[in-house]
Amino acid sequence: MEDLSVPINEDRAGEFLDTITDPVVRNLVGMAFANVRLELGTGNLPDAPFDVNYFVRLVHMTLKRTDVVRAILDGQSIAAATGWDI
Secondary structure, three states: OOOOOOOEEEHHHHHHHHOOOOOOOOOHHHHHHEEEEEEEEEEEEEEEEEEHHHHHHHHHHHHOOHHHHHHHHHOOHHHHOOOOOO
């Protein structure tokens, strides 16, 4: 039986990480990527296939908005910092 809990696209995630030009954002996204790899290395696998590249891209999409990240770190709510009504 095929193991469906394996990570996929890990190499593509590393390649994408190398394309991020802002060094602070690259380091933050890299930290999230490294944490995923450490967890997977401990055998703590997800219950379903995990697309690491998709995860890294979503983390990048979030953290590249440095103004929003700063506002949230300063105590603003997500709604106030982003203007999102969710």
